Structures are given as C-alpha cells and as structure tokens.
Amino acid sequence: MDGLAHSGLEELVMKKMVYLKNVTTLALDPGKCTGCGMCLEVCPHAVFEMNGKSVRITDRDACMECGACTKNCPVSAVTVQSGVGCAAAVINQLLGRTGECCCGPQDGSDVPGRVGCC
Amino acid sequence: MPMNKTNNAIRPRPMIELPVISQSGAMQRPQAIPPRPDQPFVSGTLRTSVGMVPQVESGLTGCDRWGSVKARWGVWRMNYKIDPGLYALGRPHESSEVFISANYKLSFDALRSSLPGRNAWILVLDTRGINVWCAAGKGTFGTEELIYRIQTSGIKQVAQKGKLIVPQLGAPGVSAHEVRRHTGLKIYYGPVRASDLPAYLDAGFKASPGMRKVAFGLKDRATLIPLELSIGLKPFVLIALVFLTLATAAGYAAGDLSGVAGFVQSLRTEGLFAVAALGAAILAGAVLHPVLLPYLPARAFSLQGAIVGLVVALAVLYWRGGNIHAWPGLLEALAWLLIIPSVAAYLAMNFTGSSTYTSLSGVKKEMRIALPAEIAGIAAGGVLWMGSLIAAWRNWL
Numbered sequence: 134m135d136g137l138a139h140s141g142l143e144e145l146v147m148k149k150m151v152y153l154k155n156v157t158t159l160a161l162d163p164g165k166c167t168g169c170g171m172c173l174e175v176c177p178h179a180v181f182e183m184n185g186k187s188v189r190i191t192d193r194d195a196c197m198e199c200g201a202c203t204k205n206c207p208v209s210a211v212t213v214q215s216g217v218g219c220a221a222a223v224i225n226q227l228l229g230r231t232g233e234c235c236c237g238p239q240d241g242s243d244v245p246g247r248v249g250c251c
Numbered sequence: 252m253p254m255n256k257t258n259n260a261i262r263p264r265p266m267i268e269l270p271v272i273s274q275s276g277a278m279q280r281p282q283a284i285p286p287r288p289d290q291p292f293v294s295g296t297l298r299t300s301v302g303m304v305p306q307v308e309s310g311l312t313g314c315d316r317w318g319s320v321k322a323r324w325g326v327w328r329m330n331y332k333i334d335p336g337l338y339a340l341g342r343p344h345e346s347s348e349v350f351i352s353a354n355y356k357l358s359f360d361a362l363r364s365s366l367p368g369r370n371a372w373i374l375v376l377d378t379r380g381i382n383v384w385c386a387a388g389k390g391t392f393g394t395e396e397l398i399y400r401i402q403t404s405g406i407k408q409v410a411q412k413g414k415l416i417v418p419q420l421g422a423p424g425v426s427a428h429e430v431r432r433h434t435g436l437k438i439y440y441g442p443v444r445a446s447d448l449p450a451y452l453d454a455g456f457k458a459s460p461g462m463r464k465v466a467f468g469l470k471d472r473a474t475l476i477p478l479e480l481s482i483g484l485k486p487f488v489l490i491a492l493v494f495l496t497l498a499t500a501a502g503y504a505a506g507d508l509s510g511v512a513g514f515v516q517s518l519r520t521e522g523l524f525a526v527a528a529l530g531a532a533i534l535a536g537a538v539l540h541p542v543l544l545p546y547l548p549a550r551a552f553s554l555q556g557a558i559v560g561l562v563v564a565l566a567v568l569y570w571r572g573g574n575i576h577a578w579p580g581l582l583e584a585l586a587w588l589l590i591i592p593s594v595a596a597y598l599a600m601n602f603t604g605s606s607t608y609t610s611l612s613g614v615k616k617e618m619r620i621a622l623p624a625e626i627a628g629i630a631a632g633g634v635l636w637m638g639s640l641i642a643a644w645r646n647w648l
Contacts (some may be wrong), residue, residue: 150467150545153613174440174458175422177465178608198610199388201422215423216611217388219604220552223611223618 157196158214163187165210172202172211283403286334286375292356297339301405306339309367311360319357324477331356332380337404341370346412348452350441351397351421353378353386362418365445369452372410374400387424394426398433407434414456416441419463467607472541475605479537483598487533494525494636501640525636528567532591535563536598544606552609553621556599560592567591582639586632593628596621 159180166187173181173188178195181188181202190196200215288296288305292315295306322331335354340363349372352362359375376396378386386392397417401407417425419440427438442451442462451458495518502517540547540556547555564587573580600621603609 150608151550152609153550153616156612156616157610158612171427174463175419177420177443177463179460179464195608196610197608198612199423201387201419204394204424204426205422205428207428214612215388217385217604218606218609218611218614220600220614220618221604223614224622 151194154194159196160212161190162210165208171205175201175205286336299409301408304337304339309363311364315360335375335377338373340373343370343372347371349410349413349415351417353383353392355380355382358382361445365448374406376400383418384420387421390424392421393424394429401434414439419443465607476538483533491526491529495522498522498525501644505643528587531563531567532594535560536595540599551617552603553596553600557592557596560595564588564591579639579643582635586636589628589632593625597625
C-alpha cells in the first residue's frame, strides 16, 4: 500500500486535493513583513513564497487555517482566524456541547493529523 | 496500559505570566513529576545530573505494535498516553538533540522508531494523550506547556548544547519567538513526518520543501477508515435493528406464508436487505469516500459523499431488482436513493475532521447547505421507506 500511496497517480492527483475556493481568512500585511521566513517553514501547505525581502501568498486556497504562520510570525504580519476544519466540532458547537473535536488516534507520524471526532 | 492519573491532578496548570525566569534558568514554578521508569516501553534508566531519566530504545516491540493496532480501532484510544517529561533515547549527552513530542504513545513511538542508532533526548509534553497536530490545534501542545517542560525537566542542564527540535505540525500551537523570549532557546522546526528526521538531521537541520508539506496519501486515508467505522458502529447497530424489525414485520404481514417459514422469508428478503442497504451507506461514506477522495469530482466533502452514495444506492437497487412500477417498490427505491446518499454525505462531511487540508471557514460554508440537506434527505427517505412498508402491507395503491 505504501508503494501505491506514493505512486505517480497519487502524486498527480494530490495537487487537486484542494478544498473550497476563496474561503480562507488568511491575510498578509506586506508592510509589516520582515522576510524572516518563519511562515514558510511552518506552513504545511506551502502557501507562502519568498518575494525579495518579504513573503507573499502564492497558494491561498491551499490554506487550511491551522494558524502556524500567525503563531510564529514575530511581527504579526500574517493573520488568520485559525481553527480545526472539522464538521463534528462545528456540530458540537451548534448543539452547545463542549465536546472537543477530533483528534483521536493517529498515525504516530501525525500526518493524517486529525482523526474522526469524538 | 497503565495510566498516569496522578500527574494531571497534582500538577497545577502552568502560567507563563508568572515571574520571568531568571537568566540562570532557575526554576520558579513547581517541579514536574518525572516520568515513571516502570512504564512498559521503558527499557532502563540513565543517570544524569538531574536524576534518573527513563531510557527507551528505537526499536518497537510486539507489545508496542499491538497497542497501536488497538488504538486505531478505537479501543482505549483515549487512554493511550504516556507520562510527560524527559526521556533518553539510547545514551544522549550534553550536545545531543532534544526532540519534543506529545504524550500520545503513537506519536512518541513514531519519533523514536524513526531514529534508529541515534542518541537523543525526548521531551514529552502533556497533551492529554492527543497527537501533536491535534494537540497543537487545541493549544495543549503549545508555547505554555513547552516552556513549562523546558523549565521543569532539567533539559537545560543535561542538554546544554543540544538543539531543540519541535515537529513542524506542532507549530500551530507553539510560538517559537515566545519560547525563545522565555527560555533563551531557539526552536528548530523539524519535518512534518518523523520518518524524514534522519535526512533532516544529516542535512544540518534543513528540511526540503517536500518534508515541509503535509500529504494525504492513500495509506494515510486508509489508516483512518477503522476509526471512521468504529465511530459509526453504535448508531448503525441501533438504526439497523429498528429497520430490521420494521421491515421483517411488514414483510411478514404482507407475505403469503405464515408461521416460521413466513418469518424467515420476510427476514431474508425484507429485513436483511434493509440492514444491507444501511451498511452500504456506511460503506459509501466511511470507506469508499476516504479511499476515492482525490479522484472524486466536487470539492465539498459532503457533495463527494453524496455522489459516492448515489452510485452505491443505484448498485444496491439494481441488486435488489425490485418492481418500481408498483408503489411499494417505487417508494422503497426512492427512499434508498435519498437515505444512502444523505448518510454517505454526512459521514463524508465528518471526514473533514480527519483530512489534512480542510479549513474551518470552508467546513462552515459547506455545512450551511449540507447539514440541512442531509437531515432533510434522511428524514424524507425514512418517511418514504415507512410508506413503502405500509403500501406493501395494505396492498394499497
């Protein structure tokens, strides 16, 4: 299965694994950005790119609003309303349950980071 | 798996707004309880200047592997935690790297098993048994907890020259510059996958662009299926029992045979079919959707699930071969055409929580339409299905 998972076919379609367009709350203030590159380092979806002495957003729709960039931007140039994109958590919230979302057992590598909700 | 029930109770929540730590790194907050050396995966202890540190090996035992199988199937998964604190992988020294991990055993195991033949410190944060990425999203794998563990574990004394490596997926909870401000330590973000750690270390703490990206390959998705199924199991059993009872009863009432023979026949042709159709809905939403994810048209998970569900529903009805020119058969067909896609859409929508690329804004947008549609679909389907039973029973229409 490992072989199939990393086969050319999966690689090819992986680029298409993008969620809804134009929904992310990600914003960048180029005036504040010092170009330290921390956001490039922590972003799990390569949303940012270096553009001279500051960064720019190149793949907005790939943003999953995890909040790693905001948290690690020393000058608060990147902002995003972060949260876990999990339907069960939203339902719990609607029902007024305090139930936390998701996150059960994981692949230890934490890659499929979040598992079906509680 | 023994659990540490005492740790959480005794340790007060750390607060970073407490007095700033002095330059010498002296601890001003309560000392954390060190991890117990009698946990099953601990192979020995290492004598250090800050006391005995539990030692672990890179290789996993059969017991470790069996535990992870159970965790994946949802057995005791919430208790699959280890003691937080400092561990030694092999025989680390003062310039060995310090890897930060979560106290979810699978995360810890993935880390140590990726570092065969290496000596390192592993500093385990208390994430309440949750993996790194999830815990980072909640903030339990976070700045505050990391600072607390750095200050209370003695890591600064035993690994004076070691680099601190935080998994990249911990970044949503950790503010590297804040940690540095409070502890003086620079954080290096390691690769997304623990298996890339040797390459990262050998490249001089440099991650290639590929190591920084989260994938969601077939293997990752397939790994999640058991859990998706186990979550849906209980509601499935309850609903299936109701369907089984009603369908069998109605089939019996409408059938020609009486007695045990009639019961067996209606159970086989009506009751078990209803259960199979419900099972097909679960299969569509919790198995086929995750497997086929990248190949499905549509971006919204619920819509993808509905599409898979519709195909499965058509297959189920073809297999059933009912007479759609009579009311009972037609109502039944319509009922399953509504129920199966709606259930599949709901289950697929819930898979957003497991996926690695769905944003909260997107999920909320999708749900505004999908959730009412799923509820309406299931309700309408249920009514039609009941209608088909009544129509068959009364020989109406």
